[in-house]
Amino acid sequence: MRTTATLLTAVLGLCCLAAAAQDPAMAAMPTFLGTVKGIDGKVLSLESDDGNSMQFTCTRKTVFYDGKKRIKATDLKPGEYVSVQAKMAPDQTLDAVVVRREQRPDA
Numbered sequence: 001m002r003t004t005a006t007l008l009t010a011v012l013g014l015c016c017l018a019a020a021a022q023d024p025a026m027a028a029m030p031t032f033l034g035t036v037k038g039i040d041g042k043v044l045s046l047e048s049d050d051g052n053s054m055q056f057t058c059t060r061k062t063v064f065y066d067g068k069k070r071i072k073a074t075d076l077k078p079g080e081y082v083s084v085q086a087k088m089a090p091d092q093t094l095d096a097v098v099v100r101r102e103q104r105p106d107a
Contacts, residue, residue, distance in 0.1 A: 029085045029097055032056075036080045039073055044096055046084065056084055056096035066101040076101070 032054060034046035044056045064071045076082065076099070085098040 029087050032084045032086060033102065034082065034084075036076050036078050036082055038078055039076055044073075044076075044084070044099065046082070054094070056086055056094045056099075057089065058096050058099075062096045062099065064099045071101075073099075 032046065032048065034048040034054065037045040037047050037053070039045070039058070042058045044058055046054045046056070048054055058073055062073070064073055064076065066075070081102050081104045083100045083102050084096050086094040086096055089095045
């Protein structure tokens with residue numbers, strides 16, 4: 001599972017570099033969907049729909065939404081389904097930029 005996450009991070013980094021090389025202002029952030037496993041301090045842990053574990057660093061610039069309403073990180077609970085728009089940090093980790101509560105696709 002760790003190998004998959006490392007590979008995913010590498011692919012994400014290459015995609016971000018390619019997009020930024022074309023037009024840095026228009027580089028789209030990838031969006032990840034999954035179930036909240038926990039939020040501990042500044043780390044949001046998700047399990048993606050295909051069973052992979054992912055971790056995102058939440059910074060003071062990370063914003064959280066439930067619909068159009070802004071919420072706090074502490075409002076998220078394990079088991080909730082979310083989308084995370086993320087960007088690659090200089091240390092090659094993923095920084096959460098926007099986190100949204102979502103409806104499960106099978107609901």
